[in-house]
Amino acid sequence: MRQLKDYTGSVYGGLGQLLYAYYQAQGLAIPEKLQRIQNLERFDYSLWRELLMELDAQLRRPALGLEIAELVQPKHLGIIAYIAMSCANLGEALQRYHDFHRLIYDGSPLQVTAQDGLLSIRWSELPQNMTAQITDETAIALMVGFLKHFMDFKNIRLHAVHFQSAAPKHAALYAQYFGCKVRFSQPCSEVLLPVQELSAPFLQGDQTLQQLLTQQAQSLLQKLPHSTQTDQRLQQAILTGLQKNQFQIEHIAGQLNIPVRQLQRHLQQQGASYQQRMQEVRCMLAEEYLRDPHLSLQEIALLLGYSEQSAFQRAFKRWLQLTPQQWRRQNLPAR
Secondary structure, eight states: OOOGGGOOOEEETHHHHHHHHHHHHHTOOOOHHHHHTTTOSEEEHHHHHHHHHHHHHHHOOTTHHHHHHTTOOHHHHTHHHHHHTTOSBHHHHHHHHHHHGGGTBOSSOEEEEEETTEEEEEEOOOOGGGOOHHHHHHHHHHHHHHHHHHSSOTTOOOSEEEOSSOOOTTTHHHHHHHTSEEEOSOSSOEEEEEGGGGGOBOSSOOHHHHHHHHHHHHHHHHHOSOOSHHHHHHHHHHHHHHHHTOOSHHHHHHHHTSOHHHHHHHHHHTTOOHHHHHHHHHHHHHHHHHTOTTSOHHHHHHHTTOSSHHHHHHHHHHHHSSOHHHHHHHHSOOO
């Protein structure tokens, strides 16, 4: 029986579908264990590593992870991809990636730090026996490839990419792919980019997604009982804030251009509080998200600003006296 201490997290099920697509594109026989995970919401990171390393050993192809990443589609990364595609610039996209990275891989925190004009993006250290060049290069290429291919930001300028593993024979392929210096035998695997790149706007935002988010917000606002202009603006700000993971009262008051104390007094006059208003919006958003059968409870929890699924489930039970699972069974047609 596997010991708990050996568990290194899980990855999003769409990564299994990405690997399946690569096997198909190459005309390779698909392993049974890869077939078995095609309908799973998540699967163990250790299995992802095993599948990549076995394919690497079978093909012995240089920079294999970069090839696999070329096939990435938004569906392979899930809701985090669609959220990022609605962002206005690279900084906002990376912030959303940081907020929701656990949806892709929940075994190790994503670390984003700035020093000497450079932004470093890396995962906290995994046990040495659980990392490999193929896993590191695939993870980094997926992140960079997504930015280039789906966010209309083809001219992203990286400063450097670092890998822990020793330099392979075809190291030049990595420099060509990433368009920057690539160093091997480094203390950690990371992406470095100039801080000024964060403010560069995307050439084209995803207008369709922006419209959907706006329509959703407007639909929810119509259901809310409070009708003063300040209340409508507050509810709109909370909706937007939850989508951007910036929903603290100080931030919301700043968006409304009024002092925090003034906002608190306005709500007190109604016998309410900021926390109550936020929970009202969260409750309605939760119902909207639960109507989408493709969203997992973990994804919904993070979209609503909860760090843990259990906290969302407890809150939902307080709101509606039903668990999210019970609400779904009652409100969605049986499949």
